[in-house]
Amino acid sequence: MPRVAGQIDLSKTEAILDAAVDVMAERGPQAPMEEIARRAGVSKQTIYNHYGSKAELARAMAERRAHQVVETLAAPGAVERPEEALAAYARVLLNSVVNVRSMAIYRMAMAATATMPEVARAIYEAGPRASRRSLADFLRVENAAGRLSCPDPLQAAEFFGGMVLGRYQTAALLGAQIELTDDEVEAVAQEAAARFMRAYAV
Amino acid sequence: MPRVAGQIDLSKTEAILDAAVDVMAERGPQAPMEEIARRAGVSKQTIYNHYGSKAELARAMAERRAHQVVETLAAPGAVERPEEALAAYARVLLNSVVNVRSMAIYRMAMAATATMPEVARAIYEAGPRASRRSLADFLRVENAAGRLSCPDPLQAAEFFGGMVLGRYQTAALLGAQIELTDDEVEAVAQEAAARFMRAYAV
């Protein structure tokens, strides 16, 4: 008995996850299950049939998001100058992380750290950490090819991620400025890439 | 009727704030007022006499912390090579931000974003933003003196803060690795300072 007739028929679990993210973006981590159900056009019981508890639901939300972001980052990546590749990475990172939905998930995960530490940790590994690791792989290759001088690629990747996200992630998590124009994204991406290249020039 | 006899006699408000931070570090943002009162050796009513609500208490916690950190960062700062000054800044930043207490306050502020946005925003301005601004002041001077080439000091300051904290802050907020040995702090501080110098060399 779908409430919204003209909608694409997402599998129910997707709909629930989407609703959970949206509701938490609006009401914070303690958003009631009842409202998530309503938003998903589904009964509360159905959610409990799919995910046994709110904690399970939370974990599922976060994992899905992490995979989405990491996949996007691991996009084709045609052979280009390292500076281009870095700028591209930065662009994607900013666009996928600095927005209401990602923030909602981060906040939820962080609030949960005290009560369900394994979940929060898993999110860190599957999200930011995995994404930096894949950047580190790229840097390792560039280093071997002599296009960069980068003895500790993982650290360099973490530095780059920090430069790009640092300010915006903190601000967004604290509710100051969560919108970023394309121009801003572009400017930050290019500047960060350029500075990084100088810092790690051969 | 102090419960702990041999203790230094902190003013009651300080004791409450300390207790609030500790309890939230253990139980998360939704820690009950009753436990905070118990920990502070004070009655619940007394807390409500000092701070009218939990939100007020939260704001007071965060503001005190922000001021502590920012003051520490704005320490004397003898005239030194810019690289030394940057490394010193990084050291202090890591030590004051990457620890259970600061994390507890961040998590609380973030969880509160949905329900009390002004508070969260104020924390951003008084904390990370203010701290970067003071670093930017330093960079501006170095730029004028021709020791760095840094046309946008605030952006550079944000980049530096991101490099230093990026990984550790995210990991700590998500409950992975909140301890950092002195050696690690030192290594990260020096590497970040050195890379930054290259990135912004004249």
Next chain:
DNA sequence: TCAAAAATGGACTGACGGGTCCAAGATCGA
């Protein structure tokens, strides 16, 4: 010394929300 102000503790209310139950539909697979 003593009254005013602050603190105590412990009982209490009221809201909220996680999670369960269940009887009545709706869907689906063979």
Next chain:
DNA sequence: TCGATCTTGGACCCGTCAGTCCATTTTTGA
């Protein structure tokens, strides 16, 4: 077609907490 399975809605139980009340004690300051 028909039973098995899933969904629905809505009542319901129960624990948890913010915030209040109040009668009593403690602290303070003049």
